[in-house]
Amino acid sequence: xSDRITDPALPASASTPASNPASTxxxxxxxxxxxxxxxxxxxxxxxxxxAGMMYASWGVHVPTVRDKFHLSAAMLSxxxxxxxxxxxxxxxxxGGWIARVxxxxxxxxxxxxxxxxxxxxxxxxxxxxxxxVLALFGIGxxxxxxxxxxxxxxxxEAVGKPxxxxxxxxxxLGGMAGAAIGGALLARGLAPALHLFLASALAAxxxxxxxxxxxxxxxxxxHGEHAKTxxxxxxxxxxxxxxxxxxxxxxxxxxxDWATVYMRDVVIxxxxxxxxxxxxxxxxxAVARFAGDAVRxxxxxxxxxxxxxxxxxxxxxxxxxxxxxxxxxxxxxxxGLGLAxxxxxxxxxxxxxxxxxAAEGLAHVAGIAYFGLLFGPVVIGAITQVTNLTVGLAVVAxxxxxVAFAGPKVLRRLGI
Numbered sequence: 485x486s487d488r489i490t491d492p493a494l495p496a497s498a499s500t501p502a503s504n505p506a507s508t509x510x511x512x513x514x515x516x517x518x519x520x521x522x523x524x525x526x527x528x529x530x531x532x533x534x535a536g537m538m539y540a541s542w543g544v545h546v547p548t549v550r551d552k553f554h555l556s557a558a559m560l561s562x563x564x565x566x567x568x569x570x571x572x573x574x575x576x577x578x579g580g581w582i583a584r585v586x587x588x589x590x591x592x593x594x595x596x597x598x599x600x601x602x603x604x605x606x607x608x609x610x611x612x613x614x615x616x617v618l619a620l621f622g623i624g625x626x627x628x629x630x631x632x633x634x635x636x637x638x639x640x641e642a643v644g645k646p647x648x649x650x651x652x653x654x655x656x657l658g659g660m661a662g663a664a665i666g667g668a669l670l671a672r673g674l675a676p677a678l679h680l681f682l683a684s685a686l687a688a689x690x691x692x693x694x695x696x697x698x699x700x701x702x703x704x705x706x707h708g709e710h711a712k713t714x715x716x717x718x719x720x721x722x723x724x725x726x727x728x729x730x731x732x733x734x735x736x737x738x739x740x741d742w743a744t745v746y747m748r749d750v751v752i753x754x755x756x757x758x759x760x761x762x763x764x765x766x767x768x769x770a771v772a773r774f775a776g777d778a779v780r781x782x783x784x785x786x787x788x789x790x791x792x793x794x795x796x797x798x799x800x801x802x803x804x805x806x807x808x809x810x811x812x813x814x815x816x817x818x819x820g821l822g823l824a825x826x827x828x829x830x831x832x833x834x835x836x837x838x839x840x841x842a843a844e845g846l847a848h849v850a851g852i853a854y855f856g857l858l859f860g861p862v863v864i865g866a867i868t869q870v871t872n873l874t875v876g877l878a879v880v881a882x883x884x885x886x887v888a889f890a891g892p893k894v895l896r897r898l899g900i
Contacts, residue, residue: 532654534595546564568622586700592691599624722845723852732853735879742873786900789895792821796822
């Protein structure tokens, strides 16, 4: 499936951007018919949804993998690291490839790799095969992640208004749906391997149907000579955005892994109430992402980051200072509301750094940021081991405060 197509409804001057130095991918996509841009938006929403669904479907089966292969805690951690390691390794290398082939082909390649490997996770007979499959699963997820965010940036430019947060909201909805449906099917006795096969088949079908409607690829050379020679490794703006994203994901990763533990060990909540911590945080994330685009359009990205990070900091401080069930759950909800739009805004900014292709900018920032998601919970655990969990989670409030302080400055400097 080639990305280098000419839309029959596209004016001739726009369909061959390389022949027009004044042409840009954004201008070319805005010249497409409204129906084409609308279909591209819906297709991108579908891609985000199935990415979230597949990630959650895999997450549901972490205990299943442990039991099937009789893994110790250390061996299970290696399996989890295989996914993260594959993702990070891919993000350091795939940006240039996506820039050359376009997000349509990259979404299809990454998504199908993710789907095939997802179906194989509980089928392979040996542990070493599991590690290989999980690493490839991570590579596929990362390829789909970067390419669909590059596509989201292009669609945002084409429709002329912010939509990135809502698209990330579709990822959250996909995750919630994948976890809920997977849990219900397993409770009814569906074989785990069959569940992963069905989820993977659905993802592959959605990919195959959606990818033809992704925006046509426009060679990025139309951005001029600087775009040809720009080096993302030497671009301070990308390192600054990546650093802020890293700090934000340290906080986000810690909430996913430690919020329930805090409710159980510090608040002394019942198991059912303790599990509500994850739901409160995830629910806040989903709600804020669907509201984030309107706020960004009205007040701007720097103001959204400042308000969101400040809200997250206040929520975490409240949960730590008042360790009671209601106040803790309220604080975790505020954390979700506050952290929800960090990645959509920072990814949208990374896709607009001058002289760098959107996919390369996104891959660079995402690659840095995902180290935070990987190592953040470990850092919190180390601090907790030396002190206590309240002090450990104070790092989360500090991270939110740092994002509130530095994030708006970086975005204003970039003219975002």
